[in-house]
Amino acid sequence: MKFTLVIQSSPVNTEGSLTALRFAEALIANNQQIYRVFLTSDGVLNTSALTQMPQGENNLPELWHKFAKDNHIEIVACISAALKRGVINSAEANRYQKESSNMFDDTVLAGLGEYVDALKESDRVVCFGV
Amino acid sequence: MxxxxxxxxxxxxxxxxxxxxxxxxxxxxxALAAAAFDQKVSLLFAGDGLWQLCSHQEVSSTEKNHLKKLSACTLYGIENLYIYNEDPVFTDWISRICPLNCTVLDRHSVQNLxxxxxxxxxx
Structure with a gap:
């Protein structure tokens, strides 16, 4: 079955992102397909490569980055939600003349069209972050 | 696509x-993006979400009026708006003051929806 995960919760404060990661790992372990992981609302913070957690705590942006790389999964962050929260890749940083960028290189910044595409193409869509 | x-x-x-x-x-x-890409979209307002339908929303010049944006739903082909709240008095009040056409649901109808x-x- 084709799944899309929509993550709306920040990597800190709430459990949503960690729950989503565990769910994603379980999907892969059970031979299910993940069509896309879409980050929106505070979920876009899960792609900030500058996140540094205190020792012994989960660094969810790094865990998601590794998971996506190991399993060839596309992580897409909503561009408007990301930019207004200071989550930006080098291309957008150039465009808006910002001094630096903080997104993992392989995360895609895209509009809601990619979100709707995922809703259309997937058998199941699961939201995390209520 | x-x-x-x-x-x-x-x-x-x-x-x-x-x-x-x-x-x-x-x-x-x-929701509006999905409707713009020809998906069939319905909206359910539940719990505190009912406040989104409250009339006379006053915002500062740096904010956007949410109800005004919600009113654009019909332009996007979103016709089905539903309301559900455990509190019958609150639900009744919102459904009376809301300028949009909404259907009030009970718990069973929400499950069906x-x-x-x-x-x-x-x-």
């Missing part, structure tokens, strides 16, 4: 107040 012919029944559930956080705004953006949609997105 790989397969433009695939059309899904989408239910967006709004559970948050219109201005306390970005949820209502971002959820509505997603959810089960007949392909995907449920909660904001």
């Amino acid at each position: 790989n397969n433009p012919q695939i059309e899904k029944n989408l239910l967006f559930i709004f559970r948050q107040t219109p201005y306390g956080n970005e949820r209502a705004k971002e959820g509505l953006d997603a 959810i089960s007949k949609h392909d995907h449920v997105l909660v904001y």
Whole structure:
């Protein structure tokens, strides 16, 4: 079955992102397909490569980055939600003349069209972050 | 878009107040985008989400009026707006003052509504 995960919760404060990661790992372990992981609302913070957690705590942006790389999964962050929260890749940083960028290189910044595409193409869509 | 012919029944559930956080705004953006890409979209306002339908929303010049944006739903082909709240007095009051055409549901009807949609997105 084709799944899309929509993550709306920040990597800190709430459990949503960690729950989503565990769910994603379980999907892969059970031979299910993940069509896309879409980050929106505070979920876009899960792609900030500058996140540094205190020792012994989960660094969810790094865990998601590794998971996506190991399993060839596309992580897409909503561009408007990301930019207004200071989550930006080098291309957008150039465009808006910002001094630096903080997104993992392989995360895609895209509009809601990619979100709707995922809703259309997937058998199941699961939201995390209520 | 790989397969433009695939059309899904989408239910967006709004559970948050219109201005306390970005949820209502971002959820509505997603719902309007889905409708613009020819998906069948219904909206359910539940819990604190009913406040999004409150008339006379006054905002400062740097904010956008959420109800005004919600009113654009019909232009996007979103015809089905539903309300559900455990509090009958609050539900009745909102349904009377809301300028949009909404259907009040009971718990059982909400279960039916959810089960007949392909995907449920909660904001």
